[in-house]
Amino acid sequence: xxxxxxxxxxxxxxxxxxxxxxxxxxxxxxxxxxxxxxxxxxxxxxxxxxxxxxxxxxxxxxxxxxxxxxxxxxxxxxxxxxxxxxxxxxxxxxxxxxxxxxxxxxxxxxxxxxxxxxxxxxxxxxxxxxxxxxxxxxxxxxxxxxxxxxxxxxxxxxxxxxxxxxxxxxxxxxxxxxxxxxxxxxxxxxxxxxxxxxxxxxxxxxxxxxxxxxxxxxxxxxxxxxxxxxxxxxxxxxxxxxxxxxxxxxxxxxxxxxxxxxxxxxxxxxxxxxxxxxxxxxxxxxxxxxxxxxxxxxxxxxxxxxxxxxxxxxxxxxxxxxxxxxxxxxxxxxxxxxxxxxxxxxxxxxxxxxxxxxxxxxxxxxxxxxxxxxxxxxxxxxxxxxxxxxxxxxxxxxxxxxxxx
Numbered sequence: 001x002x003x004x005x006x007x008x009x010x011x012x013x014x015x016x017x018x019x020x021x022x023x024x025x026x027x028x029x030x031x032x033x034x035x036x037x038x039x040x041x042x043x044x045x046x047x048x049x050x051x052x053x054x055x056x057x058x059x060x061x062x063x064x065x066x067x068x069x070x071x072x073x074x075x076x077x078x079x080x081x082x083x084x085x086x087x088x089x090x091x092x093x094x095x096x097x098x099x100x101x102x103x104x105x106x107x108x109x110x111x112x113x114x115x116x117x118x119x120x121x122x123x124x125x126x127x128x129x130x131x132x133x134x135x136x137x138x139x140x141x142x143x144x145x146x147x148x149x150x151x152x153x154x155x156x157x158x159x160x161x162x163x164x165x166x167x168x169x170x171x172x173x174x175x176x177x178x179x180x181x182x183x184x185x186x187x188x189x190x191x192x193x194x195x196x197x198x199x200x201x202x203x204x205x206x207x208x209x210x211x212x213x214x215x216x217x218x219x220x221x222x223x224x225x226x227x228x229x230x231x232x233x234x235x236x237x238x239x240x241x242x243x244x245x246x247x248x249x250x251x252x253x254x255x256x257x258x259x260x261x262x263x264x265x266x267x268x269x270x271x272x273x274x275x276x277x278x279x280x281x282x283x284x285x286x287x288x289x290x291x292x293x294x295x296x297x298x299x300x301x302x303x304x305x306x307x308x309x310x311x312x313x314x315x316x317x318x319x320x321x322x323x324x325x326x327x328x329x330x331x332x333x334x335x336x337x338x339x340x341x342x343x344x345x346x347x348x349x350x351x352x353x354x355x356x357x358x359x360x361x362x363x364x365x366x367x368x369x370x371x372x373x374x375x376x377x378x379x380x381x382x383x384x385x386x387x388x389x390x391x392x393x394x395x396x397x398x399x400x401x402x403x404x405x
Contacts, residue, residue: 005124006068016039035047076163077106078232079232082232082233090114096158098116104125107133111136111142114159115143116141121148122146123146126145149162160199197240201239203237204236206235217236221251223244224252253269256290258329286333290331292330305330342389342396344373351377354383358385359379365391
C-alpha cells in the first residue's frame with residue numbers, strides 16, 4: 001500500500017477522491033470493495049484514509065474537504081481560527097518564513113497579507129502545503145522549499161514563524177510510530193528557535209501549552225491561546241514583537257477566541273499591576289478562570305480587571321469569588337447554591353434535597369477519584385449541578401453550583 005498522500009495529487013488520485021466525496025457512505029467496506037475493482041488497491045486505501053482525515057479536519061479548517069493531510073501534519077496543525085488570529089500579529093511583514101510548515105495550515109493564514117517562504121524537510125508536506133494554499137487561493141504568495149530549516153538563508157525575511165516538531169517521526173510515512181517529546185523539547189530545539197533572532201528580530205514560536213515557565217526566554221512574551229474553554233497552544237513572541245507588560249514571570253498574555261456572528265473574536269487579558277487580591281470564603285458566585293488565564297498566571301490580574309468585590313478563595317487555588325453575576329470570556333460563572341467544608345456524605349444528602357441527579361465534578365487542590373466520588377453519591381434527581389471540590393484558605397471545601405440564568 002502506498003501511504004504517501006501526495007499520490008492523490010495525480011489525476012487518478014483526484015478522480016478517486018471526487019468519487020469518494022460523492023458516495024453517501026464513502027467509508028464503508030462495500031464502497032472500498034467496489035472501488036478496488038476500478039482503481040489500484042493501494043490508491044483506494046490511501047484515498048479512504050484521506051477521507052477520514054478530511055472529516056476530522058473539518059473541526060479545524062473550513063475547506064478541509066478539498067485539502068490533503070498527513071495524520072501527523074493534521075494533528076500538529078493549528079486551527080484555521082488560531083492561525084488567522086496569530087498571523088494578524090505578523091501582517092505588517094512583507095516576507096515571512098514559515099519554518100517546519102507541515103501541511104500548510106499556518107502559511108495559508110500568513111499568505112493572506114505576506115509573501116511566505118514555506119520550508120519543510122519532508123517533501124510530501126511541502127507538496128501538500130502548496131496544494132492546500134491553492135485551495136485557499138493563495139499559492140501565488142507561497143514559495144515552498146524542501147530543506148532542513150537549519151540550512152535555510154533568511155536574508156530578506158521580515159518575520160519568522162516556526163512550529164517545531166514535538167513528536168519523533170513527523171514525516172508523512174512515520175506518523176504511526178511517532179511519539180511525543182517530553183514537555184518543552186522539540187526538533188529543532190527551542191534554544192535554536194530562540195537564536196533565530198540573531199538573523200531576524202521578529203520571531204514567533206509555536207509551543208505546547210504545557211511548556212515549563214523556566215524555558216521561556218527573558219523578554220519573550222508567552223501567549224496562551226484558547227478556543228472557548230479549550231486551551232490549544234502557547235506562542236512565544238520575541239522581544240521585538242512582545243507587547244504585553246511584564247507580569248510576575250515576564251510578559252504574559254491570555255487570549256480567548258470566542259464565537260461571534262463575524263467569526264471568532266479574540267479577547268485578550270494582560271497583566272494589570274495593583275494591590276494584592278484579598279482572600280475570603282466563597283460568596284454567591286464562583287468564577288472558574290479559563291485555562292489560558294490560569295496557564296498565563298493572570299488569575300489575580302483577572303480579579304483586578306473585574307474590580308469590586310472579587311476575591312480569591314485560597315492563596316494557591318485558581319478560583320475567584322464575588323457576590324454579583326458577571327459574565328466574562330475569561331472565566332465560567334457559577335451560582336453557588338451550597339458552600340461548606342467538604343464532607344462527602346453531607347454533600348450527598350444536600351444534593352438529594354436539591355433534586356440533583358447529574359453532576360459535573362471539578363476537583364482542584366484535593367486528591368480523589370472523580371468517578372468513584374460520583375458513584376458513591378448515588379444521585380437520582382432531575383436537575384443538574386456542578387460540584388467543586390477544592391480548598392478554601394487551605395481547608396478542604398465543597399461547593400454545589402449551578403449555571404446562572
